[in-house]
Amino acid sequence: MTASLRCEVAALLDSLGVSPDLYTGGSLAVKSPLTGEVIAEVSEVSAEQAKETIASSLDAFKAWRRVPAPRRGELVRLLGEELRASKEALGRLVTLEVGKVPSEGLGEVQEMIDICDFAVGLSRQLYGLTIQSERPDHRLTEQWHPAGPVGIISAFNFPVAVWSWNAALALVCGDSVIWKPSEKTPLTALATQALFLKAAARFGSDAPVALSTLLVGGREIGELMVKDRRVPVISATGSTRMGRDVGERVARRFGRSILELGGNNASIVTPSADLDLTLRAVAFGAMGTAGQRCTTLRRLFVHSSVYDTLVPKLVNVYKTISVGNPVEGDALVGPLIDVASFKMMQDSLKAAADAGGTVHGGTRVDVNGEASFYVRPAMVEMPSQTGPVLEETFAPILYVMKYDTLDEAIALQNDVVQGLSSSIFATDIREVEQFLSAQGSDCGIANVNMGPSGAEIGGAFGGEKETGGGRESGSDAWKAYMRRQTNAINYGRTLPLAQGVKFDV
Numbered sequence: 001m002t003a004s005l006r007c008e009v010a011a012l013l014d015s016l017g018v019s020p021d022l023y024t025g026g027s028l029a030v031k032s033p034l035t036g037e038v039i040a041e042v043s044e045v046s047a048e049q050a051k052e053t054i055a056s057s058l059d060a061f062k063a064w065r066r067v068p069a070p071r072r073g074e075l076v077r078l079l080g081e082e083l084r085a086s087k088e089a090l091g092r093l094v095t096l097e098v099g100k101v102p103s104e105g106l107g108e109v110q111e112m113i114d115i116c117d118f119a120v121g122l123s124r125q126l127y128g129l130t131i132q133s134e135r136p137d138h139r140l141t142e143q144w145h146p147a148g149p150v151g152i153i154s155a156f157n158f159p160v161a162v163w164s165w166n167a168a169l170a171l172v173c174g175d176s177v178i179w180k181p182s183e184k185t186p187l188t189a190l191a192t193q194a195l196f197l198k199a200a201a202r203f204g205s206d207a208p209v210a211l212s213t214l215l216v217g218g219r220e221i222g223e224l225m226v227k228d229r230r231v232p233v234i235s236a237t238g239s240t241r242m243g244r245d246v247g248e249r250v251a252r253r254f255g256r257s258i259l260e261l262g263g264n265n266a267s268i269v270t271p272s273a274d275l276d277l278t279l280r281a282v283a284f285g286a287m288g289t290a291g292q293r294c295t296t297l298r299r300l301f302v303h304s305s306v307y308d309t310l311v312p313k314l315v316n317v318y319k320t321i322s323v324g325n326p327v328e329g330d331a332l333v334g335p336l337i338d339v340a341s342f343k344m345m346q347d348s349l350k351a352a353a354d355a356g357g358t359v360h361g362g363t364r365v366d367v368n369g370e371a372s373f374y375v376r377p378a379m380v381e382m383p384s385q386t387g388p389v390l391e392e393t394f395a396p397i398l399y400v401m402k403y404d405t406l407d408e409a410i411a412l413q414n415d416v417v418q419g420l421s422s423s424i425f426a427t428d429i430r431e432v433e434q435f436l437s438a439q440g441s442d443c444g445i446a447n448v449n450m451g452p453s454g455a456e457i458g459g460a461f462g463g464e465k466e467t468g469g470g471r472e473s474g475s476d477a478w479k480a481y482m483r484r485q486t487n488a489i490n491y492g493r494t495l496p497l498a499q500g501v502k503f504d505v
């Protein structure tokens with residue numbers, strides 16, 4: 001099994017155009033969570049090489065900002081073509097490196113293609129404003145310029161889509177990009193970089209050599225980039241611990257950070273909910289990607305009038321959901337990323353039981369021996385929102401609690417430090433509108449009759465409070481990758497001052 005997995009990874013990387021010397025004999029051992037075995041040894045960059053890369057990225061930015069935006073869009077269009085052509089191979093590599101089930105591996109690449117399409121359209125927009133001036137013979141405008149090299153730090157659980165959300169926008173905005181992927185998932189990063197280089201070669205000499213660069217390494221390489229003033233924008237996706245550190249460092253040098261951090265997402269099931277739909281949505285939201293999405297459903301508030309109808313059915317789904325190696329069968333729940341993740345899950349379940357919770361599931365499932373970590377997802381009926389319920393445990397644990405009034409449920413939902421995603425199951429328009437109102441959900445994402453996970457790229461993605469406040473992907477998220485400039489132009493022959501100020505010399 002192991003030898004063939006390693007061979008398959010090498011064959012995929014080869015087909016995607018990654019040179020073997022980048023993933024053999026290096027210092028960073030990459031393990032597949034499917035079996036726990038080492039599938040490649042990737043070379044890491046030194047601090048010196050990272051600094052040189054940042055210097056070359058700055059040079060690339062200076063050339064790229066002069067290329068007209070619609071032409072920049074053409075490069076992203078070609079990148080989308082390369083991704084389309086390699087969707088199967090890259091999606092499969094996501095499955096082998098992260099353990100996602102095949103449809104989610106492919107879905108991640110589809111998301112990359114979608115954001116490329118979005119960015120191509122955007123490259124003919126990036127609109128400024130014309131504002132009415134208070135002075136005669138004056139014009140007041142606002143325009144957007146490229147910001148500079150954009151540093152992208154990404155997490156293991158969306159190893160390539162997060163890069164594309166940032167890179168596709170940054171590139172059409174006229175920025176260069178420097179990517180520090182998760183040290184757990186460098187192979188999919190190498191493959192994506194190879195696809196970018198293919199697109200750049202087809203695009204021609206207008207694409208500077210270091211337009212998109214990759215820094216494979218650990219946290220220290222990320223820190224080096226975060227401290228560097230030559231990188232004015234840092235987009236960082238990962239834990240709140242990481243984001244607090246990154247946010248503070250970037251703020252100290254007055255850089256801009258786009259922070260996409262942890263979530264503790266909730267859904268509210270009201271008396272008017274369609275319970276069949278709710279059951280399916282909760283199952284996907286809480287157990288999909290083995291609970292390793294930032295938007296995974298972690299807290300479920302169920303109205304006391306429907307609790308005894310919904311919750312026993314849910315317990316049954318938790319008992320029967322298929323857990324296994326997703327490349328060997330049709331399991332819906334694959335492995336956890338590593339042993340640390342497994343231990344955190346077990347610690348949280350113990351803390352929940354100590355706090356009076358009734359635990360269903362959560363036990364280890366032996367699929368591929370000791371080195372891989374498969375678990376039956378856990379559902380915990382909690383007497384109140386306390387202890388581990390207030391934290392994000394990056395594993396499939398769903399805490400279920402009862403409520404009596406919608407005001408109470410919304411207050412509980414909002415009473416955590418994270419603010420990423422939320423949803424309500426209701427067919428009563430008053431309940432829905434209250435949830436979406438200013439007194440409703442305090443999250444960056446608030447959905448109706450679906451779970452909190454599975455965002456589309458057209459909307460701005462991100463969350464409030466300790467989720468970091470950043471927005472990526474659709475809507476006007478592009479503005480974070482550009483600098484705004486206000487222009488006042490006097491086309492007359494006098495010099496009227498604003499606010500009627502007189503200063504005649």
Ligand code: NAD
Pocket residue numbers: 153154155156157158180181182183217218219221222223226237238239240241242243245246259260261262263293294295392394420462463467
């Ligand atoms: P992590 O914080 O351990 O690592 C994320 C990245 O940050 C890695 O590349 C790591 O090397 C780097 N890093 C860590 N400390 C750093 C520092 N001090 N300075 C610079 N770089 C540093 O996260 P993870 O375990 O890979 O991913 C899981 C977490 O990511 C969860 O909390 C999840 O909710 C979050 N996440 C959030 C979003 C979102 O959009 N909000 C999306 C995906 C994942």
